[in-house]
Amino acid sequence: MSNNENHPTTAHSVRGYLIVYVALIVGTILTVWASFIHFPSREINIVVALVIAGTKGSLVAAYFMHLISERKMIYSVLSCTAIFFTGLMALTLWALHDFPSLTITH
């Protein structure tokens, strides 16, 4: 028996995929539109763009990659990845202002 049998393949699920597809297109248009808005600071533009990208990425992972209904084994693998990825980004942010002595920072 394949665990594929866990995945619904009815017309209902196809409708779900199409809804996600439309959401991704709307998200893309929204990203471009938001990038042309002059928020008080560029940081707000960055946050808005990353929030939309994060939402779109979550939709792809949850529905197209079926992470919303996966086995515990996959979640365990991805939990480790999430921990290491968070650590990587934390180290990156930590390093932003940690210049070695004699660095020319302009």
Place this chain on the structure above:
Amino acid sequence: MDIPYTVEVRPDTGLYNAKVGIWLFLASEVMLFGALFSAYILLRVGAPEGYWPHGWLNVPLGTANTLVLITSSITTVLAWVSLKANQFGRFKLFHAITLVCALVFVGIKSFEYHDKFVHCEFTLKNGKFADGHMVEDKLKQDANGFTGYAVIKGHVVDDERELYDLNAHKAPAHEDIRLDGAQIAKRGSYGPWHNTYTAIYFTLTGLHALHVIGGAVVIGFLWGPGSKLWETDPERFTNRIEISGLFWHFVDLIWIFLFPVLYLL
């Protein structure tokens, strides 16, 4: 020798082996791209004030490529759904669209790359900067400097920073400019060597494009000669489509982040 658990579920994982394998591979891919995103952040934050480019890339083309990849993602998942519903013809149709989308994506990306390689910046001896696309290149360089001439379609600026933030500095209308070798102190194109932005841009998008090409080769094989497996072992073939699809969705997911980071911010 039979490969175990290609179709049946392995009791301890609850999955067939290829699925565990592809997720472990994707986990490593997250860290690979994560490291490059980390490099991007450090390069951007470390850039001198006014020297991080904005508006260098073609937003309509980037948007089109995003829509193309999203479309290829839905056709990939629908191809798998078609096999689950025992509709092999529909599977062929959906994955043919996926392959066309992959070709379109690589075609647009190649056009963008070409545009960067023919885009030149000249540092002039009078301290100004000439920037534009090469129209005619008759320049020669030797130990004494440049001889001959070049014609570019572009403009000349006093401060190099005007070339960096194209959103803030409205570039004057581009016109044909003839530059004699005697005027030129330095020349360079907008390839990966131009600055840290183009270096990380070509690294990130080049690595991503290699993933697109690799994924397209696998999907193309499964669409063509590999599809014979459907006749002998349809469930195993369906699993292969699911695995290649997971990789393809990941490629789409990476682009979802690359697009705003490189094109819009």
